[in-house]
Amino acid sequence: MSDIVAPPLSDDVPTPDLKPDAMKEVRPFKASPEHQAALGFPGTLVDDWQKVAIRRLGELVEGSRALRVFLDSCVKCGACTDKCHYFLGTGDPRNMPVARQDLVRKVYRRYFTWAGRWFPWLVGAQDLTPEVLESWYTYYHQCSQCRRCSVFCPFGIDTAEVSMAAREILDSVGVGQKYCNEILGKVHKIGNNLGLPEPALRNTLEGLEEDVKEQCGADVRFPVDVVGAEVLLITPSADFFAEPHIDGLIGYAKVFHQAGISWTVSSEASEAANFAMFIGSHEQMRKVAQRIREAAIALKVKRIVVGECGHAWRVAYSFWSTLIGPLDFLDPRYPQPQHICEVTEGLIARGALRLDPSANDDKVVTFHDSCNVARATRMGDRPGGQFTVPRSVIRSVCAHFVDMDPNTIGDKTFCCGGGGGLLTDDLMDLRVKGALPRLTALNTVVQERKVTHMAAICAICKTQFSKVLPYYGLPREMVISVHQLVGDAIVLGAKD
């Protein structure tokens, strides 16, 4: 934490003055030729990159109504300009959503619109120069694709779509981001983001069985590749060993155990995350998702349940039916896929879990709505269930629950600062500054409402908060999994 200084926390996040180019030099490491090759992208910048990039932009626009409408429709009203956590944390005007979009929009106008071809100076159109390409790499890797800006846009323009397209173009000319592309390579080769091979996975889960047995005396299983199990659990691989994620995994296992639901993870698809969404590659996204369909068929499961992971839930909820659907081989009596919070909430509502909320009496808990869950998915049967279901679960297992400032939760939630493929140490400066709005709201309830813990349902959020909380003088242990609260409150033995 040497040279990175977090902005001071106050009781509000003021809209900063513009600091042009403040974040111009902050960019993630580029992917090596090997990482690129593994995904079928050119290893280094191709010779005719300008032509390739413009052609790719044209293809993307032709294949995406969203991109076309978004690039045409912005009126520069400015409603989004103070909504991005990275702008609020850095003051760099290129982190204002409209300015970020404009980096691509200027080029789109230059090559694909009549006005930009003939009067570029008039409409702010620009040639695709090496500097523009570099600015794409820099500022589209300062976007966590959280979609907060799209909530306030009168036309629903979603910067995430533009950001994904820009990263896809960068990949197509040979300029990839190391963090995302290296991880995608690991998914293809080993089955999960962390590169955890099957023996290590089995070993870890066996160790967990022993830990839980020691802790509460029950034989809670963590099954791998069990053919014929009812549920295939798809969860981020961080749940297998990272803190605080692993306590969430223990929570899922206890829920399944007490409800008598047989379940398994798959060694072939031991990863819920799908970083292909971050780099905007539909082809990669389909390939990564396809592993899960194949695993579900091979293991003859009846249901797929997704663990606590924000963007994975988006891919599963919103994209699976298009990418790998239909999931008609699964039990039609259940939502497919289903979120672990929906499963737990339903079991609680039916009285199928024996809970002792006093186990969490030492905590005052608040809840962080993860951006992809909040603005790109649903839980339960009503719009907004993605907000009520996890809160309902928390309230069932914990007596003290407090919400943060209403302008920072629900569909107005602030990103943790590490989403969208930015959860890498080479972007630490950005991650710390981008966490400012969320941590300001958290700090307020810590000061005023004595909040001790912030529960989350996203592996990226949990890792990001654990890392950046100390920069703001808050303890890293504050962030916990929702299913850690559940796991701690479940009384095992009685109803087994």
Place this chain on the structure above:
Amino acid sequence: MSAWTIGYAVLLYVAFVVLVGGVAYRVAVYRFTPAPLRIPTMPAPRTALGVVARMGREVGLFSSLFRGDKWAWIWSALFHASLLLVLLQHLRYVLAPVPLWVRLESPFGSYAAFVLVISLVGLLGRRLLIARVRFVSAPSDYLMLLLLLVIGVTGTLMRFADRVNIVGFKAFILGVMALHLQSLPLEPLILVHVASVAGLMLIFPFSKLLHAPGVFFSPTRNQVDRSRREGGMRVSAGNEAGTGTTASPVVREGGL
């Protein structure tokens, strides 16, 4: 028949064809561009009817902008509402005989012109004064506001200050529409007003003014939330706009 009359008639024909043809082409392009993935901004309606309601709130009330920026909402709501009233008022210059409802609307449309001009000044003011908005503004963003201001100011002057030969102008317009040209009254305010309107029509399909048809095709706002198989769940009819303030829903764990 003066050169002015012929020139302005041709200008209006060209502007009309470009506006209608250009927007129709653009709408067709939007319509036939695929939208493979579902990306509605959640919480989103679960039924098509709910989407109609959501779009109605966006287009009729600018509901998202209201949540995002109150001042931008005030100026743009005033601008669009007064523009609508003024346009309706203008029907009296192209319809003969003038329908009763247009006559009744006419005073509202006339005085709305002042609101139109004031709101344009407001929009221009925030574009100039707010550094964040100035940063993202191109010359065309200012020029479009100025063009609208020219239209609004000349129109207001003709209506309230420097009365022009509106009867003669209506005869010209009806002639243009009937392809039987009548001479255009050569008054500077008329010439500037009509030329500016034609200019706006000409740039419409090539500019950010496409936001008008574009919003209807915006996938984040017009898609239904129905991407997963929802076995064991019921579609709740009400609460389409739920934002998490309602009681927690019941997720059925059927089959256990």
